[in-house]
Amino acid sequence: MALNSINTNSGALIALQNLNQTNSELGVVQQRINTGKKVATAKDNGATWAIAKNQTAASQSLNSVKDSLQRGQSTIDVALASGDTVIDLLGKMKEKALAASDTSLNTASFKALQSDFHSLRDQIIKAVDNSKFNGVSIANGKTTKLTFLANADGDSFTVNAQTISLAGIGLTDGETFTDAAGAKGAITKIAGALQSATNKLASLGTSSAGLDAHLSFVGKLQDSLDAGVGNLVDADLAKESAKLQSLQTKQQLGVQALSIANSSTSSILSLFR
Template sequence: MPFNSVNTNVGAMVALQNLNQTNGELMTTQARINTGKRVASAKDNGAIWAIAQNQRATSNSLNAVKESLQRGQSTTDVAISAGETISELLLQMKEKALAASDTTLDANSLAALNDDFTSLRDQITKAVDNAVFNGANMVEASGTTVEAIANADASSVITVAAQDLSLSGIGLSSGSSIGTTSAASAMITTLNSAITDVSSKLSKLGTGSKSLQSHLNFVMKLQDTLDAGVGNLVDADLAKESAKLQALQTKQQLGIQALSIANQSSSILLGLFR
């Protein structure tokens, strides 16, 4: 048998509890829609939030890895450009040496060829001196070896060794010349060796640059995968939340109506005293 009391309105209490629950769910849904996240803070889901934060930390660390790899690649590419220039200069120097080895040349012609040769020789030094990126020069004597960070905790690096392309590093000197026919003939052998040496060193630099680019591509894909994984953990399904919002708004209106009806029930008791 229902208990009628003006002090305790059980129906209103139940209606209010249900309305409060609906309002709480509505606030949660609105927050998800506003932020776009199902787990926006630790209180939403502590375990998932902690996992997501760890993955975000790794993803953010990969930004520094990418920057290190890009700097290393740029430094290496500058060195390669200098090396290719030096290789072309050596080919031109060999051409001058071959021409100067002709015993029928007169002194004026030989002097002109030697001037061209020494000018090309000095350009090698200029190319080496100017092959600098971010303060690093990989092709000078005792050049800088690139060590690019390879992972998020900096426990691994990708190394590209410096290659000495200075005159002394490739078997020439600042005094190398073809002032005489015999000097020109001897210089041909020296230049052949220098060309082979430069080609070998350029090959090593090219392999290093390719390795840096390959790892950079991997790191970029890894970062995208991590970001997608974090999204799967914390992002809200907005289509689902929108449908839920409509349902909760309807429940809220019905709850208000139910509470209003329950609050009116006690006034019915007045009819008993008329």
């Protein structure tokens, strides 16, 4: 038989313990709903929090890798654009040399074709000299290769430079012809330069495709890391919402139970009437 005492109310103590437990659980659920995370601090789950922080750091470091690879893409794209211009100009130079190889031309016509040839040659020099991104070129012969970040460990992705300047494709800065025979010889040289330029641009195109593929991989890797961290620390809000309503009901019942337990001692007063 339970002891009737005004000093110790066991029922009220038990009801208070249960209410405190419910309030504690309710606080946890409310925090998860507010933050969207089931593990927001090391206090929630030290091991999981540490893993999540390390993986988050790895994911964030990949932003630098992506930036580096994108700079590489831009550098190659500028070189390819310059190369397209060079090929177009070489085609026009070949056309002028072919026209100048016609022995029936008068002197004025020959001189005009020669002048056009020189102008096209000089345009190639300018196009290659200006093929820079962020002050760097892999087309003018001043750089042999460029390295970009490949992963968060600092490993590199190397792109070999391809010189498409006149010297790089077998011509000279003073390339010219002085007569029809010389113009005919220039046709052969320019044809060789065209072949060399296209081969070099094909190599740059392959490097660009490699950068694109690796950049796509890095993006997918970053997404996977972020998703993995989310699986570790994110709260299931649908589940937490249902739990919130359950705990709120439990809290109300706990308050009522505590009220009933506190009022039970008042019945002792009736013994003294």
